[in-house]
Amino acid sequence: MTSAFKPYRIMIADEQAVVRRGLRSLFDVQSGFEICTEAASGAEAIELAKKYKPDLLILDLAMPDMNGIEAMETIRRDAPLVQFLVLTMHLTEELARQALRIGALGYVLKSDAERDLLTAVEQVRRKQPFYTARLAVALAENFALPQGAGGNGNGNGGSESPLTEREIDVLQMLAEGKSNKQVAAAMNVSVRTVESHRNRIMHKMNFGSFSALVRFAVRHSLVEP
Secondary structure, three states: OOOOOOOEEEEEEOOOHHHHHHHHHHHHOOOOEEEEEEEOOHHHHHHHHHHHOOOEEEEOOOOOOOOHHHHHHHHHHHOOOOEEEEEEOOOOHHHHHHHHHHOOOEEEEHHHHHHHHHHHHHHHHOOOOEEOHHHHHHHHHHHHOOOOOOOOOOOOOOOOOOOOHHHHHHHHHHHOOOOHHHHHHHHOOOHHHHHHHHHHHHHHHOOOOHHHHHHHHHHOOOOOO
């Protein structure tokens, strides 16, 4: 008889055996999780992800023979249902942006893992993003800078201006849980205007879902959690 309970299957890809053992030990004592396989390199991660099709791949960006970005790109094509959570020693904003563009829902520094990793995995399990605090701050500072004032203006191709004061107001209220209708009433505008602001915010900041944008707003203190 097959049990209705299905564990959340996690794969670990990290060059260091001690890291893999530590992560396995962490999840072995957590209910509802199963470490289905481990990889020590990018090429091995691709092979095993295709074979085991985990729910989540926790991977480092610095691995032998192929970095985590390249591995993620290949796995995204071959096993599109696998979710990614980056666990790395390094906070390089451009690499982080590449990982997020490919589809990583989580980005945690190894130095923050004891505090953040389980929370990050739970968030990703619910299809919600989780970014290590320093990355959230770096991205927030980038988006807050005017063009030509030191930010790379990433957003969507670097052509967009930063969020306007009005857009930040909309973002704050929506992130606090207010509906489009409630925001419209508070700002004395139409619901359609609020929807337009919301879509423009997402376009400027290059987020694929509003839940990701809300999580981002909370993490860089545009709103209180």
